[in-house]
Structures are given as C-alpha cells and as structure tokens.
Amino acid sequence: MGRFVLRRxxxxxxxxxxxxxxxxxxxxMAPGDPVRAQFRDVTVSQEVIDEYRRSWGLDxxxxxxxxxxxxxLIRGDFGQxxxxxxxxxxxxxxxxxxxxxxxxAALGISFATGMVLGTAQGANPNSRMDHTLxxxxxxxxxxxxxxxxxxxxxxxxxxxxxxxxxxxVSPVYRGLPLVGQLxxxxxxxxxxxxxxxxxxxxxxxxxxxxxxxxxxAENFIRTARAKGLSEQTVVLKHALRxxxxxxxxxxxxxxPVLFSGSVLVEYVFAWHGMGLxxxxxxxxxxxxxxxxxxxxxxxxxxxxxxxxxxxxRLADPRTAES
Amino acid sequence: xxxxSLAIAIAGAAVVVLRFPRIMELFxxxxxxxxxxxxxxxxxxxxAGLAWHWNRRPGARPSESRTARLLDNRQFVLGTxxxxxxxxxxxxxxxxxxxxxxxxxxxxxxxxxxxxxxxxFGTDFYSRDLxxxxxxxxxxxxxIAFVAVTLVVVVGTSVGVIAGVTGGIVDSxxxxxxxxxxxxxxxxxxxxxxxxxGNLGFFPLAVLLGLTGWFGVSRIIRAEVLSLKERTFLxxxxxxxxxxxxLVVRHILPNLVAPVTVTAALGVGNIVLxxxxxxxxxIGARPPDPGWGNIIREGHELIFTAPWIxxxxxxxxxxxxxxxxxxxxxxxTALNPRAS
Numbered sequence: 001m002g003r004f005v006l007r008r009x010x011x012x013x014x015x016x017x018x019x020x021x022x023x024x025x026x027x028x029m030a031p032g033d034p035v036r037a038q039f040r041d042v043t044v045s046q047e048v049i050d051e052y053r054r055s056w057g058l059d060x061x062x063x064x065x066x067x068x069x070x071x072x073l074i075r076g077d078f079g080q081x082x083x084x085x086x087x088x089x090x091x092x093x094x095x096x097x098x099x100x101x102x103x104x105a106a107l108g109i110s111f112a113t114g115m116v117l118g119t120a121q122g123a124n125p126n127s128r129m130d131h132t133l134x135x136x137x138x139x140x141x142x143x144x145x146x147x148x149x150x151x152x153x154x155x156x157x158x159x160x161x162x163x164x165x166x167x168x169v170s171p172v173y174r175g176l177p178l179v180g181q182l183x184x185x186x187x188x189x190x191x192x193x194x195x196x197x198x199x200x201x202x203x204x205x206x207x208x209x210x211x212x213x214x215x216x217a218e219n220f221i222r223t224a225r226a227k228g229l230s231e232q233t234v235v236l237k238h239a240l241r242x243x244x245x246x247x248x249x250x251x252x253x254x255x256p257v258l259f260s261g262s263v264l265v266e267y268v269f270a271w272h273g274m275g276l277x278x279x280x281x282x283x284x285x286x287x288x289x290x291x292x293x294x295x296x297x298x299x300x301x302x303x304x305x306x307x308x309x310x311x312x313r314l315a316d317p318r319t320a321e322s
Numbered sequence: 323x324x325x326x327s328l329a330i331a332i333a334g335a336a337v338v339v340l341r342f343p344r345i346m347e348l349f350x351x352x353x354x355x356x357x358x359x360x361x362x363x364x365x366x367x368x369x370a371g372l373a374w375h376w377n378r379r380p381g382a383r384p385s386e387s388r389t390a391r392l393l394d395n396r397q398f399v400l401g402t403x404x405x406x407x408x409x410x411x412x413x414x415x416x417x418x419x420x421x422x423x424x425x426x427x428x429x430x431x432x433x434x435x436x437x438x439x440x441x442x443f444g445t446d447f448y449s450r451d452l453x454x455x456x457x458x459x460x461x462x463x464x465x466i467a468f469v470a471v472t473l474v475v476v477v478g479t480s481v482g483v484i485a486g487v488t489g490g491i492v493d494s495x496x497x498x499x500x501x502x503x504x505x506x507x508x509x510x511x512x513x514x515x516x517x518x519x520g521n522l523g524f525f526p527l528a529v530l531l532g533l534t535g536w537f538g539v540s541r542i543i544r545a546e547v548l549s550l551k552e553r554t555f556l557x558x559x560x561x562x563x564x565x566x567x568x569l570v571v572r573h574i575l576p577n578l579v580a581p582v583t584v585t586a587a588l589g590v591g592n593i594v595l596x597x598x599x600x601x602x603x604x605i606g607a608r609p610p611d612p613g614w615g616n617i618i619r620e621g622h623e624l625i626f627t628a629p630w631i632x633x634x635x636x637x638x639x640x641x642x643x644x645x646x647x648x649x650x651x652x653x654x655t656a657l658n659p660r661a662s
Binding site for chain 2: 011014015018019022023026027030031032138139141142143144145146147150151153154158256259260261263264267268275278279282283285290293294297298301302305
C-alpha cells in the first residue's frame with residue numbers, strides 16, 4: 001500500500017507538471033500581445049509597454065521564462081494579474097469558494113439522485129419503471145447544460161418567479177439577518193446546482209444500474225435469497241454494498257466533467273466562480289490568472305482521482321494484487 | 323428499418339412537390355452549392371423508395387445475421403431516423419428555406435417576431451429568419467462533429483492498438499499521456515485555445531475538437547486489444563509465425579469494428595455538445611454565420627422577451643445527441659449479443 005501511494009503520488013506530480021508545461025506553451029504560442037491587450041482602448045507609449053513587459057518578466061528569453069514560471073508555481077506564487085493590478089491569488093481566493101459550493105451541491109444532487117434511481121432500476125431490471133427511467137436518464141444526459149440552465153431561468157426564474165436568475169446573493173444581502181442571508185444564498189444556489197447536477201445524476205444512475213445488475217448476477221445473492229432473507233435485505237445489504245465500489249471510480253471520473261460544466265453554468269447564471277474568472281481572464285489575456293486557474297483546476301482533478309483510486313484500493317483488497 | 327425508408331421516401335417526395343418552384347430556382351441559379359442541394363432533394367426520395375422496395379422481399383437477408391439484428395433493433399432504427407432526418411435537412415437547407423440565413427429582412431419591422439407561417443421558428447434581434455439559420459447551423463454543427471469524430475476514431479484507435487499490441491514501455495508512456503489528457507478539464511483547455519487564437523473557422527476547430535477527444539477512445543480500444551490478445555485464435559496466428567503488421571491488420575482491426583463504431587456514434591453527440599458549448603461562449607462559430615450554439619448565445623440576452631430564439635436550437639442539439647446515443651446503444655446491443 002505504501003509503495004502504491006508513492007507511485008500514485010509520483011504519477012500525479014508528473015501529470016500536474018505536464019499540465020503546467022502545456023499551459024505555458026499554449027499561452028506563449030498564442031497570437032496577440034498580453035501587454036497591448038491591457039491597453040486596448042488607450043494609446044500608450046512604447047516605453048510604458050516595455051516597462052510593463054519588464055516588470056511582468058515577459059522580456060526574458062523563453063527558456064528563462066519557463067524556469068522562472070515553474071519555480072514560481074512550485075513556491076505557490078502565481079504572480080500579478082495583468083488586468084486587475086493585484087495578485088492573481090486574490091482573484092482565485094474570491095472565486096474558489098463559490099465554485100466549491102456550487103460543485104459540492106451539484107455532486108450531492110448527482111450522487112443522491114443517481115444512486116437512488118440506479119438502485120431502484122438495478123433491483124427491478126427490465127421492469128416498466130426501469131425502461132422509463134432508462135429513457136429519462138438518456139434524455140437528461142443529452143440536454144446541453146447551458147441550454148438547460150437557460151430553460152430553468154425561463155421557467156422557474158421568470159414564469160414561476162420561484163428563484164433568482166443569477167448571481168450568488170441579492171442586492172439587499174447585507175441588510176438581511178443571518179438566517180435571511182443563508183436563505184438568500186440557498187435560493188441563488190438552487191438553479192445553478194440543479195443545472196450542473198442533473199446531467200451528473202443521469203450518468204451516475206446509468207453507471208450504478210449496471211453495477212447493481214452485475215452484483216445481482218453474483219452467487220452470494222442467490223445464497224442470500226436461498227437463506228430466505230427479505231428482498232429488502234438482499235438489495236440494500238448485499239447487492240448495494242457491492243455495487244458501491246464502482247461508484248468510487250465514478251466519483252473520480254466526474255470531477256473533470258464537473259469542472260468543465262461549471263464553466264458553462266457559471267457563465268449562464270453569472271456565478272462568480274473559477275470558470276467565469278477563467279473565461280474573463282482568457283478574454284483579457286491575463287496569463288497569470290489563466291495559469292493559476294488551470295493549475296488549481298488540474299491539481300484538484302488529479303488529487304480527486306488519486307483519492308478515488310486509494311479509496312478503491314482500501315475498499316477492495318482484490319485490486320491490490322494486480 | 324423498412325418503415326423508416328418508406329417514411330423518408332414519402333417525406334422527401336412531399337418536400338419535392340411542395341418546394342418544386344424553389345428547386346427549379348436553385349437549379350437555374352448556377353451556384354454549385356445550390357445545385358448540389360437541389361440534386362440531393364430530388365434524388366433522396368427515389369433512393370429511399372428503392373431501399374424500401376428491396377427490403378420488402380422476403381428472405382432478402384438471413385434473419386440471424388448481425389445486420390438483421392441491427393435492423394430489428396428499435397433503438398437503432400429510431401436513432402437512425404432522427405439522425406437521417408437532421409442530416410437530410412442540413413444537406414437540402416436551401417430547398418427547405420427561401421431566406422438567406424444572414425440576411426436582415428427588415429431591421430425595424432421584422433425583428434424578434436414570434437414563430438409564424440412565414441417564419442416557422444420566428445426571427446432574431448437582427449430580423450434574420452431563424453428556421454433558415456437553424457438549417458444552415460445544422461451544416462456547421464453536424465459537419466464539425468463528423469470531421470472531428472473521424473479524427474477521434476483514427477487517432478484513438480491507432481494509439482489504443484499501438485499501446486495494446488506493443489505493451490511494455492511504449493504502453494506505459496502512451497497510457498500516462500492519456501491519463502494526463504483525461505485529467506485536464508476539456509472545456510477549459512478548449513476555452514483557452516479557442517479564445518486565444520480567436521474564432522478558428524471550420525477545419526481548425528474540428529481538428530482541435532478531434533485532437534482533444536481521443537483519450538477515452540484509446541483506453542477502450544487498448545482494453546479491447548488486450549482482451550483479444552488472450553483469445554486462442556490470436557495465439558494460433560502467432561504460433562503460425564505471422565508478422566506483427568499482418569497480425570494487426572488481419573486479426574485485430576477486424577475485431578475492433580464493433581467497439582469503434584459504437585464509440586464513433588456516441589462520440590458525434592458528445593462533440594455536437596462541446597462545439598455548441600464553445601459557440602455559446604462566443605468562441606466557436608463565427609458570427610454572423612450560424613451554429614446552433616451561437617444562435618443560443620444570441621438568444622440568451624433576449625431569453626425573457628424572445629425565448630424561441632434559444633428554445634429551437636437547444637431542442638435541435640438535444641435531438642441530435644439523443645439520436646446518436648440511440649444509434650450507439652443500438653449498435654452495442656446488436657453487435658455484441660453477449661452484452662444483452
């Protein structure tokens with residue numbers, strides 16, 4: 001187990017390093033000058049441009065820049081934001097909590113709904129409910145996520161008027177009592193979290209249904225039934241427990257999808273998270289912010305995958321041999 | 323499948339009859355694109371009719387073959403129907419609509435009109451006909467997906483086969499690359515590239531989508547190759563001393579047709595979704611040219627006053643993706659009877 005952890009850590013480090021290099025290469029290869037992009041609407045003299053270039057370290061040769069870039073990343077220094085004139089880390093610090101809240105809520109919705117549906121389907125394969133749910137999950141899975149967000153906005157925001165259509169808090173947030181503030185945040189979270197979570201729920205349901213079906217084919221299920229255990233015990237204690245293993249892998253795999261989805265959902269609902277920050281930073285050629293977000297995103301995804309792998313190992317000793 | 327051919331033949335014939343003046347107009351216009359569309363509109367109904375006729379004869383095909391299983395699979399037939407209809411509409415776009423997708427018909431009088439007989443899907447903020455924009459948008463969205471998925475299949479299969487057959491250090495290196503590729507949030511990567519390089523245009527965007535989408539495919543194909551390697555017929559072939567190349571071409575590739583077809587079908591839907599996402603963010607299709615994603619982008623600002631601008635393209639994306647999913651699922655069930 002110790003060796004496995006070490007090997008897995010080394011692999012993760014290599015992947016993060018590759019992402020860092022890829023980001024550096026892409027940003028430096030891109031057409032357009034990051035300094036001039038900050039002064040799109042004003043005329044500035046060449047001296048000013050050169051001064052900025054010097055202070056951002058863009059005047060050095062590529063290899064020197066690359067080494068500096070890696071060194072700064074290792075020290076956790078993301079540098080200054082080109083367009084906002086403050087540390088890139090500050091931009092992240094404001095955006096990260098919003099993304100984490102949104103992602104956790106979406107994960108919760110995905111797994112809670114998906115597992116319940118998948119268990120119900122797996123326990124009654126080929127029933128009418130199973131077929132209906134299969135069709136529904138396929139349909140949900142096929143909806144473009146940003147469009148789903150727009151439709152939620154239209155139906156539940158405009159027509160029904162149940163939820164606000166964007167942002168994290170209302171303009172009157174500061175004047176509210178604590179309970180009111182929490183309720184306000186919750187009301188703003190509902191539509192984005194549902195949008196981001198529903199697609200995941202469909203994936204989890206499909207995956208979990210298959211895992212349940214596989215568990216039901218095992219001999220120990222037949223034994224459990226032969227022993228005369230109630231169907232409820234068979235499903236919940238014997239089949240479900242064994243079908244939970246693949247769900248761990250599922251969790252690891254869903255992280256990058258979640259991150260990608262959050263870019264779109266944050267854009268639709270003007271949710272000030274990492275995705276929206278990345279989108280805005282790319283548009284302004286704010287390289288340091290783009291790098292910071294990519295690196296933090298990639299690290300989170302890689303770490304999530306590693307934790308999922310380790311959990312899987314712990315939960316299923318059989319995989320340790322291979 | 324027989325009923326599907328008949329349905330297409332009838333629908334196609336109806337189009338030819340109802341839009342006959344427009345077809346003649348396109349023929350006489352002399353523009354190559356218009357003539358191709360008109361020819362397709364005229365040729366599709368008889369072709370579908372012939373397919374229906376041939377399949378009508380009893381014993382036209384052995385009932386236990388793969389093809390028979392496929393054609394009896396309801397999911398596959400339904401999915402094919404949806405996909406065929408959308409592709410057909412995209413190909414004969416100028417026949418179905420008389421409006422040019424980018425022409426502003428009447429900025430003051432005909433902007434954001436609700437759906438009507440003259441404009442079946444309404445008009446947008448610039449008074450352009452949305453039905454027309456949807457049809458031409460289908461060309462962009464489906465076209466990119468087809469090109470990109472070809473690339474995904476070719477690169478994914480090659481890498482998967484090379485990794486699976488060679489094994490050892492090559493396998494480890496390739497698979498670590500794949501791990502890395504899967505760890506990067508794809509939309510973020512595409513966002514960075516597409517935004518920094520500006521609006522890319524059809525082929526560069528298709529290549530970009532293809533080159534960032536093969537990681538999962540290569541993993542599936544590698545696993546398939548590894549399981550094939552365990553089978554006796556490959557051991558026998560190797561015992562006969564055939565070359566590595568011949569082993570791959572004659573014994574491995576033919577056995578990969580089924581998984582590759584399934585992944586390709588599922589991949590198209592996925593790429594349609596991703597391309598639409600990019601266009602929605604304003605970094606895919608180049609305005610004023612329509613793609614389904616950037617029509618929704620234009621509809622976003624008017625979502626409460628003119629919801630039809632966003633509703634129809636979203637529904638089209640949904641139909642496309644579900645169509646290809648049905649085709650993929652149907653193929654999987656029919657080509658791999660053990661799975662069911």
